[in-house]
Amino acid sequence: MWLLILLASTMIVVALSGLYLISERSDQFDTPGRHTEVWQSYSLQLQLRELLETAQALEHGEASPAQLKIRLGTVRTALDPLLRTRVFDYLVEPRPDAMRTLARLDRRTADWMQRLDWRDPVKAAEIASRMRKTLPDEIRASHELIVACNVAVAIQLDRERQSLKQTFHWLGGFLALIATGCLVLALRILSAQRRSRRLASELHRLNSSLERRVQSRTRLLHERETLLQTILDSTPSEVTLISADQRRVFYVSHTLLMQSGAGRQEAFDLSRLFVDADDYQRLLARLDRGDTVQQLETRLYPAAPYWALLTARPLRIHGQPAWLIWSFDITRRKTMEQKLHRLATTDSLTGLYNRRALLRAAIQALREDRRAPLSLLLLDIDHFKRINDAHGHPIGDDVLKTLARRMSSWLRAGTLIGRIGGEEFAIVLPHTQAAEALAIAERLRQAVASAPVALSGQLTLSITLSIGITQRQDGDSLRTLVQRADHALYRAKAEGRNRSHLTEAPRQPAAAADI
Amino acid sequence: MSRYRLILCAWLGLWFPALGWAQSPPYPADLSLLTLFDTHDRVIDTLTLADLEALPGHQVRGPIPDNDYPESTWYGVSIRALLEHEHLLRPHSMVAAALNDYSETIPDADLTRYDPIIAYRRDGDFIPFGEYGPLIVMYPYGEHPELHTRTYYNRTVWQLSELHLK
Known part of the structure; x- marks a missing residue:
């Protein structure tokens, strides 16, 4: 990686160097080169000859001062490029004679130019005479100038050739470096491509294997899920x-x-x-x-x-x-449970509480509020055995059922009523004083006595009840309460049946003896 | 306001010398500077500075070849305009010859394409004989950088004295 970056950087540097070299060299070739000094020196010599001829013509009256001045101007113009050129810098060995000739010609022609007037023949003649004397030597000397120019231009051309050749060498070197770099890069790219292709195929293989595994795994999971769903659903x-x-x-x-x-x-x-x-x-x-x-x-x-x-x-x-x-x-279980509960607590014949359930309910009522008044009624059907004996047990059962229904309907809702023996019933009256209980018992007794029980087959039986009543006392247990009520019932029977008897509570001190 | 006046003055200062209204040439005004020859080398006309100045002039920018001077602004007569003025048919080409016996052919195509001028003013001044003057064939190098080749340098004839139609 670093090698590649280094290589690319080097190539860029080389390319930039090449471009810099090219731009620098191309600047030199922006304008046409000179290389005209040989012609200019030759031209100078020619103009000097013509100037000499014109000077001679003027002396012979065949040329005007203006013509001489024009000729001199031509010489001055021919001199100017040679004075300004730097071609002589190329000379390996200096040629001082040529340089001196140039300087001398410049000085002399400038002087003549200044002195020469367009229309003054006297002054023109004087200068023409001077020219005629000096110019032949100058023309001879200018030959050395032509040679110097030729040598200098030849060297200049060769230097430029060398410089171009060097530039080409450099550019060739740069191109070779870039080509090498390109080759290395291409090889690297090829090898990287081959490697990436290999990696891609491996990756593909891995991927497909992974996919297969994922698919099988997914199928397994799906099967498990389906199984679980089936289990849960079923x-x-x-x-x-x-x-x-x-x-x-x-x-x-x-x-x-x-x-x-x-x-x-x-x-x-x-x-x-x-x-x-x-x-x-x-x-x-x-x-x-x-x-x-x-x-x-x-x-x-x-x-x-x-x-x-x-x-x-x-x-x-x-x-x-x-x-x-x-x-x-x-x-179903709940229904069964409720049914069982009902069976366990209900007298199957009358649908009232059975003895056990009633007693349990009584105990609960006693415990609920220990201060509250509570009365217990024990009821017995008078001479029930006779009914059974005279009409059979089914009639006796009917009597019991009818009586139970009637009592339930007459009594307040929430009153606990149960069948606790063959023809014996008990009623628990919570929050009821003895006097009130007695009144209820009487109403019950009278209602039963006054309404004969109609049975199947136009059979109507009059029945009466004996009722023992007692009220809960401090320190009473269920047993003492029942005993007292039982005693009251006994008293009601003994007193001639079809009546209610209320057991007065024993005095507190005597209670202990009664228990 | 003063700033605009300054710019205006500077602008005028640049142009007035170029027009050269207050300047006389460094050679006699009646000197014939250019001779025109027809295709049979017969003289058609000789022109003085006044003749040239009488023709509409325009200016171009360019260098004098082979002496490393910076470019100058040249003012003179378009060769095309000169030929039209002389009621001459456009020749196939013409040979521009100089005082120093140098000469080069200028093809007619150049007149159409580049419209070179015969310049008699350099940077506003008339050109002395000793400084490549008085006339120079000048191409519009400023407008056409592609002219910077040896071909056109060769055609930029200084010290022009004769024009031979071919």
Whole structure:
């Protein structure tokens, strides 16, 4: 690289030097050279001869002073180029005689020129006589001048030839250098081109191999992705993989997408999937904390809510936080669960609480507010055994069912009512004083007594209730409360049935003995 | 204003000597300077300075060959105009001969192309006999740099005295 730059720089320098040389030399040839000194010296001699002839003619009265002056002017003009030329510098050995002749002629002719008048024949004659005496010697001397000019011009021409030859030598050298440089450059370019072609073919080979690998890799990835998609699509669970900022949805099951109300995956909005916005916020909060959420039950699909079990965990995709949320439809399980719960807490015949459920509800009511008044009613159908015996158990069951329905409809909503024995019911009245409870019991008893139960087959039975009532006291447990109510029921039965009996609370000190 | 006046004065100062109105020649005014010969070498006309000055003149720039003087401004009569004035048909060529017996042929084509002049003033002054005068054939070297060749230097005849039509 540096070698190339050096080479190119050298070539440029050489080319510039050549150009400089050419421009310098060509300046010398801008105007035609002189080389006319030989003719000029010859002409000078000729004019001197003519001047001499004119001077002689004037002396013989055959020429005018003007003619002499014109001749002299011609000599002066012929002298001028020789006085100004530098050709004599070329002389290897100086020729002083020639130089002296030149100087003398200049001096003399200038003097004559000054003295000669255009119309003064006397002065002209005088000068003509002078000319006639001196000019023959000058003409002889001018021969040496002609020789000197010839020698000088010959040398000048040869110097110029040498200089030109030298210039050609230099230019030849420059051209040879440039040609060498061009050759080296061409070789370098050729080798570089060959190398680059080789590199390009290698690169091409590498590229195609890489492409093949990329293609196979892509195919593999695509297959994996398809497989994953198939697995996800065919899994009974619904899945969504979404960035934590919810701007990017990597995957969402078709069902979830549909349930969220979005048409496209990009428009999927997690929050619109939830029926209960609080559930959504809770899930978000836990995921934001980095927790893995296990088994979160919630209702999804606001348009047609169903129960789902969510499992969610935060993870990272391409370095960005994301959430993987699995949703499992547990509607059937939930229904089953609810059914089981109902079965476990409900009396199957009447649909009321069973004994266990009622007692649990009573305990809860007792614990809810320990200061609040609470009354418990125990109800028993008088002589129920007779109905069973006379009409059979199905009729007895019908009676129980009808009674249960009636009591439920008469009582306030929220009143706890359950069947706790064969023909025995219990009612828990929270926030109800004993007197109020007694009034309710009486109304209930009277309503039952006054409205006979109509059964299938035009059978109508009149039934009555015995009711034991008690109110919760400080320190009461469920057991003591039930015992007291039981006692009151017993008293109602003992007192002749179809009546209510309210057990007065024992005095505080006696309570301990009663328990 | 004074600046313009200065420029005007300088301009006039440059041109007035060139016109040479207040100058007499360094030779007798009645001296015949140029002789015209026809193709049979018969004299057609001889011209004095006054004859030449009577003709329309123009100026060119150029050097006197072979003596290293800087270029001068020359004023004189166009040869073409001179021939027209003499009612002469344009010759094939003409030979310009000098006082020093030098001569060179000037082809007619030069008259058309370059319109050389017979100069009688150099930088505004008449030209003495001792300084290449009184007449010089001068080409417009200033306008045509291509004239700087030996061919035209040879045709730039100084001390012109005769013009032979051929």
